[in-house]
Amino acid sequence: MTLFMLVLMGSGVSADPVRAEQSLDHYSTLTIGALANGTAKTVMQANGEPVGVSADGSNESARRGSQTGEEAPALDLSADEHAYLRSLPPLALGIDTSWAPFTSAESDGHTGGNVLAYTAYLSRALDIDFDPRMYPDWTAVSNAFGNGQVDVIATRREDQLQGIGPAHDFENIGFAVRPGYRRLVPLIDRALRAMPAADKERPLQASLVASDPPSSGWSVSAMRLLPVLIAIGVILGVTLRAFVLLQREMARRVETEQRLATQLSFQQTMMEVVPYPLVAKDLENRYIAVNRAFEKMLGIRREDVIGHTALEAQSWGPENSKRLHDLVGQSITNGRREQVEFAFHNRLGELRHALFWTGAFKAADGAMAGAVGTMIDITDIRDAEMRARENERRLHDVTRSLPAVVFQLRRATDGTYGFPYVGGDTRHLFGLDLATLSNDQVAGLSVIHAEDKRSVRETIERSAQTLEPIHMEFRSIADEGRRWIRADLVANRETDGAVVWNGYWIDASIERARADELAAARDAAEAASRAKDDFLAMMSHEIRTPMNGVLGLVEVFETTPLNPDQSQMLGMIQDSASALLQILDDLLDYSKIEAGRLTIESMPIDLRELVDNAVGLLAGRAHEKGLRVRAAVSPDVAASLRGDSVRLRQVLFNLLSNAIKFTMKGDVALSVNMVASARGVQTVELSVEDTGIGIAADAQASLFEPFVQAETSTTRRFGGTGLGLTICHKLVELMGGTLELKSELGVGTKMTVRLSMPVETTSYQIGGMRGKRGIIAIDDPRVARALVDYGQALGLELKIHSRDDAALRDPQTFYGIDLVFLSDTHREALPLKTQVIHVTEKPKPTGYRILENDIRVSVNPISWRGLGAACVAALTGLPQIASRATRSTDTNMEAPDRDRAIRAGRLVLVAEDHPVNQELIRHQLSLLGFACDIVPDGVEALAALKHGHYGYLITDCHMPNMTGYELARRVRASELGLSKRLPILGITASTAPEELSMCRDAGMDDCFVKPTRLATLRDHLNRWRVMENSSAAPQPDGTAEPQSAAGPDTATTESDELNLGYMTQLWGSETTVKALLDAFASSFRDDLETLRSLLDNGGSVAQLREWHHRVIGAASVLQYRPLQVALDTFRRDLLDKPATRRNEDGAVLIARCEVLLEIIEGQCAAMA
Known part of the structure; x- marks a missing residue:
């Protein structure tokens, strides 16, 4: 047998490796093939000798292969080779079990064959271990070897590994190892050459056993019957194959029939559910199918058309049926799809518009088989198009006759602009026709004046970002750049990100010219107004300067000895000068109001003090005419409200002046009442009522117009400019109020000012009077009511009795009574032990007078300050004093x-x-x-x-x-x-x-x-x-810095002392002054203790303000400036001060007040 060894450097087996041979005695030759980097590499030298084997060695091997029974050379391994073999792990051996006799699978599950015999010998000879891994075929073994799952493979490969030597006796064996085990190849070669004879026989026996199984009698019989069996097998096979083919054909036919039935059902259902009419025709142009929509649309049954042509059925009407018949025939003839639009009447007789499509279909052999068609009702689309055309025509007619151009501007996402719609006379505005402006996206900007292009573009770009509406004006190039265009656009963003503006252009040239003219006129008017104001200011200055001398010198002359004639003439001079000054003030005020430069201030106002001032200034003028003057303030009017005291005093002064001017006899009355109160705001009415000449009803409507009086003769009789009421009306409006007039000719006039004013302080806190009780016994109920109201504000509880009330003769009536107000004409003696204040109609400059042991209060008019001073004097218990003359305070x-x-x-x-x-x-x-x-x-x-x-x-x-x-x-x-x-x-x-x-x-x-x-x-x-030693120095803004702390030993100066001479002139006698000062000192010490308690207990700002308001009222009775300054300094910025600062300032105030009280008490002691 021939053994092949392959060394593979890549991941697979070479298709045609180069081989080297070694002889294994007479029937075995070793061939080793090697691949390096995927290229076949021979292991043979140029002379045909194996690599690593010398020529002698090769000859020796051949010689030994030719001699029978020669012993193989011994396997001698070096120490280095032993070490290398011991270092090897078990080698995975891939075995193809499908090829005998190289390998075989036994019935007991084990494997056999000559491959395992050789590997068993190699394992013993080289001391290496093989791990056999079985694979069903050569492909599996090759894949495992290529994937690195096995290290060595062995199989029969006749087509690629051809053996040299006695290959006709035994099969060839090929081995392959992975590149990492390349050194193992020569070792295996040497081991096989040194293989003993006994070991060589084992692979041969294994292959023979595998190739020649033992014979038996059954095998001989089988060989004799084999042809018959083969013939029978062939017949059975053919029969079986025919049966299988028949079954398959039947199954295919059944499946085809089911598929066709499903397809037909699908097609029929699809035709019925489609909402559009569908028809199918054959080659003869006859209907072969229609759907339900066809029946519903035309109002006919399918049985009436199936099998008929359109010409025969006339389902679409004569004309349309012929057109459709021809169209379908044309489609069948040329095989193309055709369409036509036509109008027809449906089953309800309505005229409808439709689109009809038809297309031919072919049979399986490619020949034409018929045609199908469908129809879509486009009536709504055609109606919409007609309406759109009509609307467009009407819009065109309308815009053509309008002076404006309507348009739609679109900005695409890439920043390009276009006009999807433009309608109107664009030639008049821009000098371009509609087509040019609509089709040219650049034309829109080219018609804008060069100086306005940038601003227009920036405005549009800004609107594209914010979607804000655009209102702008710009010039076009038409009319040499003098044409002004006004544009109004509203922006919307579309789904694709583009911005569309809908708007209009209009010629604004005339309005622009008028605006320019108005601006020029306005500038001229403002210049004239400024010139007028400057003139009035200059005239005011020039008139007031000499007028200052006239009025001032007249006032000085009044203090000199004058005879009656001189006094009368001096009074006439003063009245004339005052009238001239009033005219000048009216003109200036009216000018300020008209120019809108008169502002309204907000500051605390005591309306009772304001009434005193206004009435007190004009009462003398009324008395000269023999008029009575009345004043009354409701007790629920707050002690202090916020408003503009200067302007409100001006209004009251003007209304009172008019009332006195136009009243010849009777009364002039000023009353203040609260009519509403909510959330810290009081609505008050200040009314001036007279019994004068009155105003005719037809003259009242124009009375508030400037330079208007009730009658032309009024100016000649009474004088004046007619500006007074106009100014009052404007001032009241600026203060957020109303001025109402009620008048009756020959009866009198009532002017009412209604104002809403925030409450600053609700009530007065006047020490020594709260809770005191009194009785009023006078004839005039109106005056008595006014005294009760004033007394309630002072803290007194007064009760009215008529003069002839029998209770006044009962001593019990006066039990617990502290004061009695009695008419000075009351002659009947009363059983009185309480202090009496006589009420008189005689005017008093200060509102009251103290003579000897008698205190008198004038009610012509009632003075708030005078009434309070008289009550204080009465409640202090005046002693019997001698009468002395008094002088005027000035x-x-x-x-x-x-x-x-x-x-x-x-x-x-x-x-x-x-x-x-x-x-x-x-x-x-x-x-x-x-x-x-x-x-x-x-x-x-x-x-x-x-x-x-x-x-x-x-x-x-x-x-x-x-x-x-x-x-x-x-x-x-x-x-x-x-x-x-x-x-x-x-x-x-x-x-x-x-x-x-x-x-x-x-x-x-x-x-x-x-x-x-x-x-x-x-x-x-x-x-x-x-005040040299006073630390409360006045500041430029009319405020004073908090004075430094001063203890009771603070040095006093002449400026800290009371002006006793002035107080004696004011109060009438030193005894009265002393009594007032004693009562004040006693009450004020109690007030200082109250302040200490508030400071020690962390009193609130509201409590401190209330305390201040109470004591400042008492201090004002004395007109003691140092004390007033100290109190005002403490109150200033009270809300903004921290608690620690308030306590410090309070301690300073207490120390300062104690010093002043010591001064007061010292001066009182000196008067004893």
């Missing part, structure tokens, strides 16, 4: 000399350039008890301040060389780093609202408008009176 006070004024801090520096006003203010200051130095401008004022010691600076705002504003700034700059601050008062003839702001910004403490009255000047000076 009459001459002896002016100190200059040195004494410097020591008292009453020296005033006046900067005034007008000579008349210089003399006027000198006299006014002298009457008020102040000495002064006068300089003509700001430069000299600065020089005087460097060398003098002044307590005040009064400066005109407009002066040559240096204005008052610059002077104030220079003074404030020089005070930086100093603790003392000079009060600066500005005087201006301008009424512009920005004037006050300029004064504040310059550093002035206050500013008042000319003409300068004595009372106004006195109030400003008292407000900013210098």
Whole structure:
């Protein structure tokens, strides 16, 4: 036998390896084939000798192969070879079990054959282990070898491994090993050459046993019967095959029939469920099938058409049936699909539009077999198209006659623009026709003026991002660029991301021209308005400057001795000048209102104080005409509301002035009532009612128009400009209220102001009066009701009795009564031990008067402050005092000399350039008890301040060389780093609202408008009176810094003392003043204890404000400026201060008040 050894370097077996031979005695030759990197490589040398075997060795091998019975050479292995063989793992041997005699599978599950005999010998000779792995065929063995699952394979391969030698006796064996075991090849070769004879016989016997099984008698019989058996087998095979083929054909036919039945059912169902008419025709153009939709559409049965042509059935009408018959025939003839559109009447007689398609179908042999057709009802589509065309025609007609162009603009996702629709006269707007503008996407921008293209593009791009509507105007190139186009577009985003605008263009050239004209007119009007305002401001300044001198000097002259005629003429001068000033103020206010530059402030207002001021200023004028003046405020009106006190006072003053002017006899009354209250806001009505001439109904409608009076003769009889009510009406509207008029000719007029005002403080807290009880016994119930209302606000409980009430003669009636208000005309003695306040109709400048042991209160009109002072005086228990004359509060006070004024801090520096006003203010200051130095401008004022010691600076705002504003700034700059601050008062003839702001910004403490009255000047000076040791110095904005802490031992100065002379003039006697001061000191100490308790217990801001409101009311009765400043300083910024700061400021206030109380008590002791 010949043995082949293959060494494979790749992953598979070589198709044709090169072989080398070695002889195994007389019947065995060893052939080894090798592959390197996939290329066949011979292991034979050029002379035909095997690789690794010398020529002698090769000859020797041949010689031994030719000699019978010669012993094989011994297998001698080196130590290195032994070590290599021991290092080998068990080698996986792949065996193809399907080829005998090389391998065979025994019945017991074992394998045999000559391969295992050789591997058993190699295992013993080389001391290596083989792991046989059986595979059913050569393909499985090859795949396993290629995948690396086996290391060695052996099988019969005659086609690829041809043996050399006695191959006719035995089969060839081929071995192959994986490249990693290449060194094993020569070792196997040597082992086989050294194989003993006994071992050589075993593979031969194994192959013989496998190839020649033992014979028996049955085999001889089988050989004799074999031809018969073969013939019988052939016949049976043919018969069986025919039967199988027949069964298969029958199964195929059954399956085909079922498939055809299913297909027919499917086709029939599909025809019936299709909602469109379907027909099928044969080659003769006869109907062979129709569906249910066909029957329903035409209203015929299929039995009536099956087997007939369209010409015979006439199912579509004569004309349509012929067209369809011809169309189907044409389709069958040429084999193409055909279609036609036609109109027909359905089974209901309705005219319908349809599309009919037909196509031929072929038989299995390729010949034409017939045609099928279907129809779609397109009536709705054609109707929609017709309506769309009609709408488009109408839209075209409409847009053609409109002055606008409607369009649709589309921006694609790539940023390109186009006009899907444009309708209207585009040639008029852009100079282009519709076709050009619609088809050219660039034309849309090309018709825009070059200066407007960028803004238009940016606007459209921005709208594409935000989808905001577009409202813009631009110019087109038409009409030489003078054509203005207004565009309005609304954007929408489509599903594909494109943006579509629907909009219109319209010619805006005329409107643009008008707008330009209006803008020019507006600018001219604004310039004229500014010129008017400037003129009025200049005239106001020029008029007020001499008017200041006139009114001021008249006021000064009134303090000098005058005879009756002089006094009367002086009064006439003052009235005329006041009327002229009022006209000027009305004109200025009206001008501000019309220009919209008048603003409404919001600040705390005491309406009772406001009524006192307004009525008090005009009561004298009413009294001169013999009129009674009444004032009343409802008790539920809050103590303090928020609003514009200046403008509200102006309204009340104007309404009262008119009431007094147009009333010849009777009464003029001012009343305030609360009509609603909700969420901290009170709605109040301020009514001015008179018994004057009244206004006719037809004149009332135009009464609020400017420069209009009820009658033309009214101006001649009463004077005036007719602006008063107009200004009042505008002011009330600016304050968010209404002004109503009710009047009856010859009866009188009632003007009502209704305002909603936030509540600042609900009620008063006046010490010494809360809970006190009193009786009112007077004749006039209206006055009695007003006294009850005022008393309730003061905290008194008053009860009304008529004068002839018998209860007044009963002493028990007066039990527990603290006060009795009795008419001064009441002559009957009453059993009284309580204090009596007499009510009189005689006017009193302060609203009350104390004479001897009698206290009188005037109700013509009732004064809120006067009533409160009278009640305080009565409740303190006045002693019997002697009568003494009193003087006016504004009459001459002896002016100190200059040195004494410097020591008292009453020296005033006046900067005034007008000579008349210089003399006027000198006299006014002298009457008020102040000495002064006068300089003509700001430069000299600065020089005087460097060398003098002044307590005040009064400066005109407009002066040559240096204005008052610059002077104030220079003074404030020089005070930086100093603790003392000079009060600066500005005087201006301008009424512009920005004037006050300029004064504040310059550093002035206050500013008042000319003409300068004595009372106004006195109030400003008292407000900013210098207190040398007081740490509460006034600030430019009218506020004061919190004063430093002061203990009870803080030194006092002359400025901390009460002005007892002034208080005596005000209250009538020193005894009264002493009683008031004693009562105040006692009550105020209790108030300070209350404050300590609030501070110690963490009182809230609201509680502290309530405490402040209560004590400031009592302090205002004394007009004690140091105490008022200390209280106001504590209240300022109370809400914004932290609790610790409030406690610190409270301690400072208590210490300061205790010092002031000691001063008050010391002065009271000196008066005893």
